Amino acid sequence: MLIDSHCHLDFFPPYDLPAILTQAREAGIGGMVTIGTRLANAATQIALAAAHPPVWASIGSHPHNVADETRFTTADIIALANHPKIVGIGESGLDYHYQTAPRETQALMFRRHIEAARETRLPLIIHTRDADEDTAAILHSEAGQGGFPFLLHCFSSGPALAHAAIRLGGYISFSGILTFPKSHELRALAAELPIDRLLVETDSPYLAPVPHRGKPCQPAYVARTAAILAEARGLTPEAIAAQTTENFHRLFTKATPCG
Template identity: 60%
Template sequence: MLVDSHCHLDFPDFAPERDQVVARAHAAGIGLMVTISTRVRRFAEILAIAEAYDGVYCSVGTHPHNAGEETDVTTDELVQLAAHPKVVAIGEAGLDYFYDKAPRAAQATGLRRHIAAARQTGLPLVIHARDADADMAAILEEETGRGAFPFVLHCFSSGRQLAETGIRLGGYVSFSGILAFRKSDELRAIARDLPHDRILVETDAPYLAPPPHRGKRNEPAFVAHTAAVLADTLGLTPDDLAARTTENFFRLFSKVPRSAGGGRS
């Protein structure tokens, strides 16, 4: 079994055929999916999707793009919402200096509130980092010094130093379809050097479809293509890679029952 540790099933791209998308994922051997929150104020929509499928779980949080819109979201609110059985992660939150859609101060404040929620709940923080390696590393160092918390650097496309910092502080690194892009040699080199017990796979669907679907809408079933490239990169068989990343997922997303996976509730 493979796990898509990060997708966005609430996005409009999937609305017309969400049942079929989930079914195709299960048919491709994707037993579990985590649909990731980008706006706390739309959390009810995310939760409804997670409740509709046995093999789908969700997170609660505010994406850095939306940090300026949700400055009123508190750590206490995140902790309260995360109590639902289907909520297995905090985020995604982080820093995005590429698009800069929200003030950087609001992004940082939001990130720290999400870190506090992850620390209080023990749920993993799903971290978005783009063109912000130095500031992200500094915040992770500082906040970990105040008390450890579980986290994953999702859709990793940053530099080697951030990956190594994340691993050193106890975090995980998740690879998306970017890993399979032809020009991603540097990213594959980083992946090759990471400990096998700290890696995950994801789609970030509907974005970043891996070859042979690049340029099309991504969906959870396609995580199998990224997993195949990661297996080749690490010199593992596809079955071994699936077993390792799934074990890593259950270790990090510890609220998900190990018996979970597949089917419609």
Template identity: 55%
Template sequence: MLIDSHCHLDFPDFAEDLPGVIARARAAGVTRMLTISTRVAKARTYEALSEAHPEIWHTVGTHPHGAGEEPDVPAAEIVALTRHPRCIGIGEAGLDYHYEDAAPEAVQERVFRTHIAAARETGLPLVIHSRDADAHMEAVLVDEMGQGAFKAVLHCFSSGARLAQVGVELGLFVSFSGIVTFRRSHDLRAIAAATPRDRILVETDAPFLAPEPYRGRTNEPAYTADTARSLAKALDIPFDAFAALTTDNFHRLFDKTGAAAGEGA
């Protein structure tokens, strides 16, 4: 059994065939999916998805690309929305300095710190997005962890080895996407190999970043299996053992998937 720890099933790419997407995932051994929030304002959309499909859980939060649209959502509002029984995490939130028209760095940081406060208050894990912001991300994480521990995962990891090391030292998990299967991703596979086995998750970030051999196509949760096979090979772990390992890691991090969510593994 595998879990796609990060996908966006509310995106238009899946609107016409979500039952088919779920069926193909199940056929590939991907029995659960976590659909990730990009806007707090869309919370009811994520709730409806997870209510309608027992294979799906959801999070609540503001993606850094939307920080300028939701610059002042209070932590209390995020906390209130996490009370939904199928909401098992917060985010994705973080820092993304890749695009010139992104929200100002100060706004992104403020929104990110608000999500950290919500994660700390609820005890739910924060899904962290970091792109072209390694030094700033490290500084914020070290500062915030010093103010009180919180659970988190560095999702779709494609940053440098130092951020992965710092994240692990702070107690964070690291999630790898289809990028790790790309031919030139030697450094990323080395980072995965250096990451403690009990901190590794797998994801698609669907509909983006389809792994080999589907690169260039719309990504979907079924392809979690391809990323997992690539990672298992890089880590020299049998595929079935790696699938069991990452599933266990997911449930340890997102522990609301147990009794509080009304179901287990």
């Protein structure tokens, strides 16, 4: 059994969801987390998770959206996370690639999400792109004020950030990017990081893995990323499935089986 630790079910047309969930089940996906990108849409995330047993959800403000969401305080984030099927905080972090919000606003909201993760003990799902140094600096300064569980999702940054995260007790999640022909360095990194800190995800509907490039991604495809991770580690797909599922549950302690 595999878990898709990061997907966006609210980005699919609702009439497609039954087929997507059926295909995931048939591919051996035992659970998935639909990830929040706007705190204003938290009710949508909660409704999706409540309606579908294999779905858990997170709530958070993606760095693309933070400019509209600074009215949400740390206390608001904590209150929204109270629902039994909300198992994580995020996605939150820094994105200097698109930089649709000022860097200071991204950092402010990133720190609020970190505080919420520290307070609730729910894992923080971190999105970071072209911002390795500032992400590491914020993680270090915040960790100094008290630990919090976290993962770096859709990992595509450099080894220095991966190792810094591991040293702080964090987890690393790989998406379909791991399967791309050009991702040699990422596969080399995936081969050497501690095996008990690795997760897999789709980030669907984005980033379909090889050989599904060009199609909308869906949670069933996490099996492809897991297969490439297994190859990089010299393990069987079954062993990687068991290990990443165990890692998921160690981090996402609120994600009880089938909600």
